Amino acid sequence: MRTLAILLSALAILLVPQTTSAEQRKPNFVFFLVDDLGWTDLGCYGSSFYETPNVDKLAASGLKFTDAYAACQVCSPTRASILTGRYPTRTGVTDFIGAPQPERWNRKTKMLPAPYEMQLAHNETTIAEILKKNGYATFFAGKWHLGSKEYWPEHQGFDVNQGGIDRGGPYGGKRYFSPYGNPRLEDGPDGEHLPDRLARETVKFMTENKDQPFLAYLSFYSVHTPLMSREDLKQKYLQKKETLKHGEIWGKEGQRKARLVQEHAVYAGMVDAMDQAVGKVLDGVDELGLTQDTVVIFMSDNGGLSTSEGHPTSNLPLRAGKGWIYEGGIREPMIVRWPGTTKAGTETSQIVSSVDFFPTMLQIAGIDVPKNLTIDGTSFAPVLKGDEFERGAIFWHYPHYGNQGGSPSSAVRDGDWKLIEFYEDGHLELYNLSDDIGEQNDLTAKKPDLVAKLHAKLKAWRQETGAKMPTHRKGA
Template identity: 80%
Template structure:
């Protein structure tokens, strides 16, 4: 009898300490961030040249946001905004880390760019640190670009870091192919492809932590330069390119030529390789039995590269691209799948910002943030449930000169209206994005009261968030 009682107690204790069921557990999060992916670079967002069946499948199973924005037109500021839920003006990271500071500025420009922070401060609360409060295991793979070694992911709340360093691209070794020359990613077999390797590491992490809630943050180096593709995919798109019929390939954006047609074979191969890696992660979620309790989010950090550095993609019908405040530089392809909540194959026109991920994820996970932390984002969880939200205004401040031709600018969007301020000459441009997503009809002179009201709103926001401004250059 004593032996039987012992066995019964053991069984009860095992039941009490066994992994929680999916219904009882906090949801898992798989956050996928692609570098430099343009708004129309996916099949589900309108591309007829690039093939992305796996991301398209994800879109068909969740919500596709057509008015999703990066907090900046270049990478590091947006990445910090996702990590913290705070605008670049608050984190101080307003340009890509590595850009010349004003005391090193040697370009002949009317303004000196503002100074910016070169790391994500350790006292910022990251999404990984917030989720760890509730027992989440945390994983980061891929591009970090938020500071030097003491500010790497493992010091910002991530238990595991596979490849996250200070570089803005895969610039070591053979770049997109092993050996990688990355101090946070062991080399694989010679010729191993980086996006596939990052997906493999993500699946390994999910398998190791399938019995506890986790955050897997997969931050691709793809499709950032250098423009390098697997040879088989390059050949595939070289052949596909021969079948295209199109008009003029090049247009003009300011002093820069801008690509008008998606037909770059190497870039297309990079996009498809990224898509295949996403497919590996999605298959891993399914094969591990995690699909019913894993929220998947997909986003890009800035617009597609259309005016510089090989001009590999087109963002039409949007204007401009990476480095520009126009929609092509800041509007991103965004997809969210929340099992048992989002309806399959849904499209939302709700405008949202990358600062909104942080409060949304916290709401989904049931995590409260310390009161002393100031968030700029608003949860879009109600939108995922089929409801509407009054998002209010979203803002941008880029007091720098981009490598892609953009100049120091700021912008605000509220409702259908977007106002842009150009810091060099104070020029204002006002667009109704519902009628004119390509920003071809400046209405600032026709609607001066609205322009003035939105400009005052923008200036007040800059003051409230402590935005640093570019300064006039001293005459030689």
């Protein structure tokens, strides 16, 4: 009888569905955020000059978005939107932190820019804070640019901070090479290259936390100015440049010179080094045996520099670039790989915004968005599963003057239609992006009813989110 009881118990155990450790574990997140990378700055997005085999490989193993947007045409607002799931109008971070406030404005412009918050407030809830409360180890490396010391990553939910400070670029020491002069990044050997160092720190963190779920947020300083490349990569692209045959290199956007051709050897070297760093991190994921447990996200914070600061890249066929509300300033390369869910090598034209990462990552992790939070993002997890997704309109509000030539403006995209309002003179521009991705054919005169509808939607959104407005100067 005792033998029979033991056999029956063993059979019962076998018949009960067993949960594997992989099924019990929440997914890891590796988030790559590149600074100032343009929509066509990757091989998988059409560049024939820059070489990005590692990011291209990621795209071939995941889902590529063609209509993904940053919440702003400059860095800090977009960075805050990713972390909080909230539009810049709600966080108050509507310009890059460090831009002159209106009382210090000395440019001869028609308007005074609106005031903005110079830090991501502590009462904002970040994705890192929520994941940390739910058992995640959290890591940040690279560019932060969301406030002074008391607002650095370690005060916003990140257990580890490697290099995240108030600066908008690698402006200490030898900049992209050690010594870095960065109080949150110990100097390496003389001449050590920053993107490689940040990648190694990321792999180290993943190795030390491989037995628990983690968020590894690698926020590159690359490819932001100063334009500096490893010498070997610079020479590689100088040689490649000699083989190019192309037409005009320069055009114009407003009063600004705009680059039309991707051929800047130093910038190409910076893109290449960023790609190598991505490859190092992804190799680390593979070597740790975590590939199937890890969701990988790749995104840029705003468009590529085409109209100033060295004019290093072209965003064609998109119009303009960083600092502008045209597509070149806000449409971004974006790739997501969710093993077992995303279909390898696929592409979607689903419209998404950087505010959507917050609810998407929480849904993937099986964590509810706290009920006390007001967020603007919508989870695009259905898109990753191949399902239909009703995103609705997305919005922008930039009540400032960009260093790259852009002026105070706001915009809404709803379906194929995009309406822009320019605050200096109140004029509107309407584009159908499905057949005019370069925004060359303004349809406001032909579509007055649609203009009125979209303009009303834009104004209602500004009011609902508490958008601050620029003001006209006396006599301007």
